[in-house]
Amino acid sequence: MAFRQEISSWIEENCPESCVGLGEVPGGGTKVRMTDDQHVWLERAAGEGLTVPTWPSEYGGAGFSKDQYVIFLEEMRRLGARTPVAGMGTSMIGPTLLEFGTEEQKLAHLPRIARGEVWWCQGYSEPGSGSDLASLRTRAEDNGDHFVINGQKIWTSGAQFADWIFCLVRTDPDVPKHDGISFVLFSMDQPGVSVRPIRLISGASPFCETFFDNAIAQKTNLVGDLNKGWTVAKRLLQHERSGMLALTSGTNREIGIELDALAKACLGEIGGKIDDPSVRTEIARHYINAQAFRLTQRRTVEESAGSTPGPATSIFKLYGANLAKERSEMQVAMLGTSAIGWESDDSGEQEITRSWLGGKARSIAGGSNEVQLNIIAKRVLGLPD
Numbered sequence: 422m423a424f425r426q427e428i429s430s431w432i433e434e435n436c437p438e439s440c441v442g443l444g445e446v447p448g449g450g451t452k453v454r455m456t457d458d459q460h461v462w463l464e465r466a467a468g469e470g471l472t473v474p475t476w477p478s479e480y481g482g483a484g485f486s487k488d489q490y491v492i493f494l495e496e497m498r499r500l501g502a503r504t505p506v507a508g509m510g511t512s513m514i515g516p517t518l519l520e521f522g523t524e525e526q527k528l529a530h531l532p533r534i535a536r537g538e539v540w541w542c543q544g545y546s547e548p549g550s551g552s553d554l555a556s557l558r559t560r561a562e563d564n565g566d567h568f569v570i571n572g573q574k575i576w577t578s579g580a581q582f583a584d585w586i587f588c589l590v591r592t593d594p595d596v597p598k599h600d601g602i603s604f605v606l607f608s609m610d611q612p613g614v615s616v617r618p619i620r621l622i623s624g625a626s627p628f629c630e631t632f633f634d635n636a637i638a639q640k641t642n643l644v645g646d647l648n649k650g651w652t653v654a655k656r657l658l659q660h661e662r663s664g665m666l667a668l669t670s671g672t673n674r675e676i677g678i679e680l681d682a683l684a685k686a687c688l689g690e691i692g693g694k695i696d697d698p699s700v701r702t703e704i705a706r707h708y709i710n711a712q713a714f715r716l717t718q719r720r721t722v723e724e725s726a727g728s729t730p731g732p733a734t735s736i737f738k739l740y741g742a743n744l745a746k747e748r749s750e751m752q753v754a755m756l757g758t759s760a761i762g763w764e765s766d767d768s769g770e771q772e773i774t775r776s777w778l779g780g781k782a783r784s785i786a787g788g789s790n791e792v793q794l795n796i797i798a799k800r801v802l803g804l805p806d
């Protein structure tokens with residue numbers, strides 16, 4: 422009880438009002454400016470280790486136990502405080518380095534991630550190597566104390582803003598494809614790296630093509646053993662698919678209210694209720710499913726001693742992607758013909774339409790739904806090949 426009161430009071434006293442409720446969560450790094458309030462919230466939270474509360478204090482965390490972490494999640498959600506910093510640093514490469522990194526790598530990278538000083542991107546998919554990721558062809562040649570990297574990655578989320586990349590490269594082309602892959606880290610700010618954003622149907626460019634032309638990765642930034650990067654890569658994907666970020670930002674109730682408010686505005690209301698009973702039912706069902714999903718995530722994290730679960734994360738990825746797409750479909754349906762126009766005087770309507778189009782990638786990004794179903798069948802349910 423004392424810890425809950427302490428952490429709740431700290432959040433209330435230190436989280437700026439503009440960082441409460443739904444809204445953008447900064448990704449950190451050197452190339453995107455945060456608002457003054459976002460910077461204040463990040464600086465205060467990082468000073469207490471609360472950007473990565475379960476990490477050890479020597480790496481920038483607060484060293485929370487499982488029980489403390491669960492209480493922290495509950496209070497963040499109760500107060501509606503957005504997580505101070507998001508992105509692949511805290512959710513993907515950071516937890517992976519805690520498991521596979523050397524002490525030197527942890528000290529070099531984790532505190533900077535905790536302080537939001539570095540924006541990371543992921544170098545996995547390539548043209549022709551998407552779902553069959555192990556067929557990747559980007560090469561890393563041994564050159565003494567460093568690797569020389571040549572090749573191309575695609576769908577590199579946020580690469581135009583990234584300071585560093587964690588990247589899968591082929592270091593031995595003469596062995597079975599899963600056995601000749603290594604996992605390396607290197608700076609994006611070097612002459613051998615170029616980035617070209619991909620404009621999507623939604624009008625946004627969250628993904629990029631990334632090209633390596635004699636880029637340099639120091640051998641001190643080889644994570645895990647040479648040619649054994651597939652093991653590291655798979656674990657990182659479990660961190661990505663866990664949905665841990667969603668547990669700390671926003672509330673399911675807010676999702677319900679947002680859909681409810683949109684339906685009332687578009688379809689009308691009677692006595693404070695949405696006029697169309699079928700839409701009321703649909704929204705209620707969506708809210709219940711979202712709440713059950715979050716509770717299942719939380720229970721799984723608690724059962725895994727507060728760390729990222731294993732193959733069960735594919736369930737989160739699959740269901741979470743479908744849930745988000747369902748919500749977008751509902752919003753567009755409520756807008757009716759207003760959702761058809763590409764340019765609109767109502768920025769909210771335009772944002773919903775563009776989000777609906779961009780959200781189609783959810784069932785592909787981070788591993789397609791089909792890949793997740795295979796993992797669930799084999800690794801969770803134990804079904805035969």
